[in-house]
Amino acid sequence: MMNILVCISCVPDTTSKINFTENDTEFDTNGVQFVINPNDEFGLTRAMWFKEQNDANVDVINVGEQENESVLRKALAIGADRAFRINKKASDSFQVAKLIANHIEGAQYDLIIAGRESIDYNGSMVPGMISELLNINFITNCVKLEINGQTVVADREIEGGIETLSCKLPIIIGGQKGLVEESDLKIPNMRGIMQSRQKPLEVVEPPEIQTKTTTNKFYKPEEKNEIKMVDSNDLDTLIDLLHNEAKVI
Amino acid sequence: MSILAYIESKNKKPKKNSFEVVSYAKELSKKLSTELIVLTINIDNHSNLEKYGPNKIISVNDIALNNFDAKTYADVVSQVATKFSISHIVLGGGVDSKYMAPMLSVKLDAGYLSNVVELPSNVEPFTVKRTSFSNKSFCDASILSDNKIISLASNSFSTIENPSNPEIIDFQVKASNSNIKQNSIDLVQGKVTIADADVVVSAGRGLKGPENWSIIEDLAETLGAATACSKPVSDLGWRPHSEHVGQTGKPVSTNLYIAIGISGAIQHLAGVSSSKVKVVINSDPEAPFFKAADYGVVGDAFEVVPELNEKIKAFKAENN
Numbered sequence A: 001m002m003n004i005l006v007c008i009s010c011v012p013d014t015t016s017k018i019n020f021t022e023n024d025t026e027f028d029t030n031g032v033q034f035v036i037n038p039n040d041e042f043g044l045t046r047a048m049w050f051k052e053q054n055d056a057n058v059d060v061i062n063v064g065e066q067e068n069e070s071v072l073r074k075a076l077a078i079g080a081d082r083a084f085r086i087n088k089k090a091s092d093s094f095q096v097a098k099l100i101a102n103h104i105e106g107a108q109y110d111l112i113i114a115g116r117e118s119i120d121y122n123g124s125m126v127p128g129m130i131s132e133l134l135n136i137n138f139i140t141n142c143v144k145l146e147i148n149g150q151t152v153v154a155d156r157e158i159e160g161g162i163e164t165l166s167c168k169l170p171i172i173i174g175g176q177k178g179l180v181e182e183s184d185l186k187i188p189n190m191r192g193i194m195q196s197r198q199k200p201l202e203v204v205e206p207p208e209i210q211t212k213t214t215t216n217k218f219y220k221p222e223e224k225n226e227i228k229m230v231d232s233n234d235l236d237t238l239i240d241l242l243h244n245e246a247k248v249i
Numbered sequence B: 001m002s003i004l005a006y007i008e009s010k011n012k013k014p015k016k017n018s019f020e021v022v023s024y025a026k027e028l029s030k031k032l033s034t035e036l037i038v039l040t041i042n043i044d045n046h047s048n049l050e051k052y053g054p055n056k057i058i059s060v061n062d063i064a065l066n067n068f069d070a071k072t073y074a075d076v077v078s079q080v081a082t083k084f085s086i087s088h089i090v091l092g093g094g095v096d097s098k099y100m101a102p103m104l105s106v107k108l109d110a111g112y113l114s115n116v117v118e119l120p121s122n123v124e125p126f127t128v129k130r131t132s133f134s135n136k137s138f139c140d141a142s143i144l145s146d147n148k149i150i151s152l153a154s155n156s157f158s159t160i161e162n163p164s165n166p167e168i169i170d171f172q173v174k175a176s177n178s179n180i181k182q183n184s185i186d187l188v189q190g191k192v193t194i195a196d197a198d199v200v201v202s203a204g205r206g207l208k209g210p211e212n213w214s215i216i217e218d219l220a221e222t223l224g225a226a227t228a229c230s231k232p233v234s235d236l237g238w239r240p241h242s243e244h245v246g247q248t249g250k251p252v253s254t255n256l257y258i259a260i261g262i263s264g265a266i267q268h269l270a271g272v273s274s275s276k277v278k279v280v281i282n283s284d285p286e287a288p289f290f291k292a293a294d295y296g297v298v299g300d301a302f303e304v305v306p307e308l309n310e311k312i313k314a315f316k317a318e319n320n
């Protein structure tokens, strides 16, 4: 039976307005709903398919504080078997990678699914760091994943196309849309939600890890200039503006 | 303590963003009063890199490195970094560099920051501005470790000429064998990719169906642009996933982004906001995108786009 770990980053819902507090040093969580990072959601559904096809154990893990538990419960309601929360505010990718790597070392996972990037910190760092810490194969920007026995065949999106790669388990992937389609995403049903309450959610107290980076201050993008409207019967003016004013054509 | 700029290659030539990467690294080396070393892998002609000021170019040539493999490449870069006492590594924002960078950071025990948009505002601690929340904001972040790696957000830094006469060092590496095998590669021929494009022509659900995309492709061809689309368009299968841009798709930071029949939902805007100039064509004057754009045309895409295409063609014919 395949043993799968899905790494789940809890991020502000994509419709969130982004504001900061504490002199712009902290993200303002007021009124913000946290969700499973979209790239991880594709990975979680892919893991569910493995489970349906060949039977598998699916664990989910998050490095974060208690408020993330509702997101982990959602992953359990979608069908994950066990959840682990490493009780540490995620402030540095290396720290997150190291804590997840510690967990992986103590278990025996065949497949570890993370996302290509988290939509809050946008690091594209955690899965690659885990792979190097544990010396296991890593494929990112993964848009297709098939496993047959011990053999993995995966498609990676590259600039201008797709590359098909193969290797042996164990592997960690950085997944994205394509692993499954948007319309395939599993949504928790009533039964799943009921069951999720009984499923184990283990809180792990982590050791201190030396961080390598800090985030100090946030800025909102500068306000845009007023838009210039051009009449649809006067497209020459648009071309003139793009050429002489914006200098982009 | 030196700066290493690693640049990606395509068909044995530096990729387009290389000059941006080298220019940034040169400015950084001035700030830190140290030398700039540029690392090339399987590039046969360095002359156009010399314009941007490297003190040395380390040239690695090895057929074992013909295909990009992240682990093998990380290994090569780390051998070079160790051999030449590198303290700071600068990478571009291409998919290969971003694949390799986290592995490299663990190998070299280096702090790593991605999507950097400016030169460091401070050297001690080393502090740079980067994007966060999918371009909905920026942040200042610091690297605390001795060794440092940064990758640049694309199109965030302009090229600066700084002609030099670098020493070229042919460097032999031990290319490790990868456990990952490349079975095949499938490239769309003759199309500009979103990552490489100066102009992106993007269309949304307002186009009504995939059969109507020829007006978009024609305009893109006239402008030498890449084509892109909103998320529902790729979800519906009208266009390939690789064209989906936005917060959950690809980020776009081009000089010119033309959005046609796209309403301008917050998730879409997040991914394209760092493009320099945005033009919106939409039949609904209330479409939210107009609030986030530089130029707008209210009109029916099926009329405006073909007409605009003809006019730009004529304009280009006259001005070239």
Ligand SMILES: Cc1cc2nc3c(=O)[nH]c(=O)nc-3n(C[C@H](O)[C@H](O)[C@H](O)COP(=O)(O)OP(=O)(O)OC[C@H]3O[C@@H](n4cnc5c(N)ncnc54)[C@H](O)[C@@H]3O)c2cc1C
Pocket: A014, A038, B203, B204, B205, B206, B207, B229, B230, B231, B232, B233, B244, B245, B246, B247, B248, B249, B260, B261, B262, B263, B264, B265, B266, B267, B268, B271, B281, B282, B283, B284, B287, B299, B300, B301, B302
């Ligand atoms: C978790 C999540 C993540 C998301 N991530 C992304 C993302 O990364 N990227 C993304 O794009 N979206 C994303 N979305 C979807 C986003 O919320 C919007 O639904 C989507 O961007 C709308 O696409 P659209 O503008 O093509 O379609 P619509 O909103 O349907 O807009 C169509 C527009 O076309 C105009 N129009 C109609 N007919 C014409 C005509 N003849 N000529 C000119 N204009 C016309 C209309 O006025 C309208 O403004 C995400 C949503 C969620 C929930």
Ligand SMILES: Nc1ncnc2c1ncn2[C@@H]1O[C@H](COP(=O)(O)O)[C@@H](O)[C@H]1O
Pocket: A007, A008, A009, A010, A037, A039, A040, A061, A062, A063, A064, A090, A093, A096, A113, A114, A115, A116, A117, A118, A119, A121, A122, A123, A124, A125, A126, A127
């Ligand atoms: N705090 C976290 N807990 C668990 N997984 C995480 C965490 N942060 C990042 N990840 C995983 O790493 C992927 C890439 O994140 P990032 O490196 O932050 O862009 C995410 O899609 C998750 O799968």
